[in-house]
Amino acid sequence: xxxxxxxxxxxxxxxxxxxxxxxxxxxxxxxxxxxxxxxxxxxxxxxxxxxxxxxxxxxxxxxxxxxxxxxxxxxxxxxxxxxxxxxxxxxxxxxxxxxxxxxxxxxxxxxxxxxxxxxxxxxxxxxxxxxxxxxxxxxxxxxxxxxxxxxxxxxxxxxxxxxxxxxxxxxxxxxxxxxxxxxxxxxxxxxxxxxxxxxxxxxxxxxxxxxxxxxxxxxxxxxxxxxxxxxxxxxxxxxxxxxxxxxxxxxxxxxxxxxxxxxxxxxxxxxxxxxxxxxxxxxxxxxxxxxxxxxxxxxxxxxxxxxxxxxxxxxxxxxxxxxxxxxxxxxxxxxxxxxxxxx
Numbered sequence: 491x492x493x494x495x496x497x498x499x500x501x502x503x504x505x506x507x508x509x510x511x512x513x514x515x516x517x518x519x520x521x522x523x524x525x526x527x528x529x530x531x532x533x534x535x536x537x538x539x540x541x542x543x544x545x546x547x548x549x550x551x552x553x554x555x556x557x558x559x560x561x562x563x564x565x566x567x568x569x570x571x572x573x574x575x576x577x578x579x580x581x582x583x584x585x586x587x588x589x590x591x592x593x594x595x596x597x598x599x600x601x602x603x604x605x606x607x608x609x610x611x612x613x614x615x616x617x618x619x620x621x622x623x624x625x626x627x628x629x630x631x632x633x634x635x636x637x638x639x640x641x642x643x644x645x646x647x648x649x650x651x652x653x654x655x656x657x658x659x660x661x662x663x664x665x666x667x668x669x670x671x672x673x674x675x676x677x678x679x680x681x682x683x684x685x686x687x688x689x690x691x692x693x694x695x696x697x698x699x700x701x702x703x704x705x706x707x708x709x710x711x712x713x714x715x716x717x718x719x720x721x722x723x724x725x726x727x728x729x730x731x732x733x734x735x736x737x738x739x740x741x742x743x744x745x746x747x748x749x750x751x752x753x754x755x756x757x758x759x760x761x762x763x764x765x766x767x768x769x770x771x772x773x774x775x776x777x778x779x780x781x782x783x784x785x786x787x788x789x790x791x792x793x794x795x796x797x798x799x800x801x802x803x804x805x806x807x808x809x810x811x812x813x814x815x816x817x818x819x820x821x822x823x824x825x826x827x828x829x830x831x832x833x
Contacts, residue, residue: 492565492660493517496586497596498579499570500527500551502623502772504596505631507568507664509536509547514663519550519564521557528553530629540624540632540766542664563588566657568596568617569605573784576601580608587613592653598684598769599784600677600792602646611646615657618642618676621665622698624766626775634698634766640665644673672730678722679730679737685718685786686711686732688770689806692780695819698765703757706828712752713802713831716744718789724796733759746832774819782810805830 495511497504500520508520520536522528531551538545552559567583569576576597583593593609595602595616606614620642622635643658645651648671661667670676690701690711701707719737722729729737735755743749773780786803793800805827813823 492592492656494562494564495519495566495568495660496521496560496564496583497568497570498554498583499568499572499575499596500524500531501570502625502631502769503619503621504568504570505536505625506538506542506621506623506633507570507596507661509538509545509549509631510542510664511660512536512547512549513545516660516663517550519552519560521552521554523554524628525553527625527628534629537630538632539630540634541636542633557582557586560586564591566592566594568594569601570596572779573597573599573601573781574779576604577608580605584609584613592657594657598680598688599781600681600788601784602673602677606646614646615654616644616646616673616677617657617661618644618670618673618680620680622766622768624772626772632766634764636763638666639668641667642670642673642676643667644670644676646673648672672728674725675722675728675730678718678725678727679732681722681785681788682715682718682729682732682737682740684768685789685803686715688768688785689714689780689782689810690824691768691771692774692782693806693809693813693819693823694821695771696821697771698768699760699763700765702760702765705753705757706831707824708753708756709749709831710802710806710824710827712740712743712749712756714786714789714806716740717793717798717800717803720744721789721793721796721798721800724798725792735759771819774817777816779815780810782807786810802827802830 500522595605658667
């Protein structure tokens with residue numbers, strides 16, 4: 491039974507989830523590496539805003555070095571760190587789990603197998619996150635999307651288990667949550683969305699809605715997403731719809747059929763749903779290392795192994811890597827990739 495929960499990585503998403511679960515009466519401990527953020531939560535509380543409402547939530551918060559003071563183990567630990575921190579965070583989580591406890595992969599990217607490689611598949615659940623969130627000051631997180639469905643919980647083997655259903659029931663306090671028999675199809679769908687929005691926002695400075703409304707930027711996004719879909723299919727997964735649009739439409743547009751109509755539909759959805767700043771743009775704004783190698787870079791890596799060419803993802807990864815850590819957003823950064831679009 492899931493009673494005590496820890497969230498390792500109380501960034502934007504982790505804080506929104508932890509705060510809302512705490513408000514719902516759940517026993518949640520937020521663990522993070524940002525000293526000012528943890529101190530603000532300890533001394534003032536966690537402020538939530540945006541589409542989750544305005545709240546000041548008294549939360550349990552620990553600096554990462556304080557986790558060693560925990561004596562009562564957790565029933566579930568959410569891994570909500572950046573992809574490059576997955577293994578050590580998972581290993582640390584195991585030290586504080588009950589014997590029957592579960593580790594929840596609560597990240598962007600394709601990290602389920604990396605989490606399971608440390609924790610074991612039998613102790614791992616995946617959660618595909620469809621809400622958006624931002625954090626621009628310590629102690630304050632905001633939800634930025636208006637979507638209905640917030641999370642999709644799944645077992646690696648597609649079974650609908652009691653523990654998956656229990657976790658979904660817990661997460662319903664944050665946003666509507668479904669159990670999926672197609673975790674990896676959902677994961678590749680979300681990866682496509684991340685590949686379409688994150689690097690484009692980070693490079694240009696545009697928000698998640700804007701990169702879907704600007705026709706040239708969105709066209710690059712469609713090509714990035716289509717390559718991701720094709721690689722995911724080559725890996726044996728049925729990639730779920732993107733923004734509610736059948737994934738085949740992206741592949742068709744990539745191959746020269748229906749791009750203009752698809753761009754109109756994507757822009758209409760973006761205007762209705764709105765959006766904030768994707769995580770990669772938030773990292774750029776803070777001068778932090780990005781997750782490009784675990785988003786578009788993962789598409790490129792899997793594409794090479796499976797014999798699927800990914801020229802647009804290759805180009806975007808090359809641009810971001812070439813700029814290095816600490817670059818400033820500028821729409822001109824995307825010009826070389828826009829130049830690749832069919833005339």
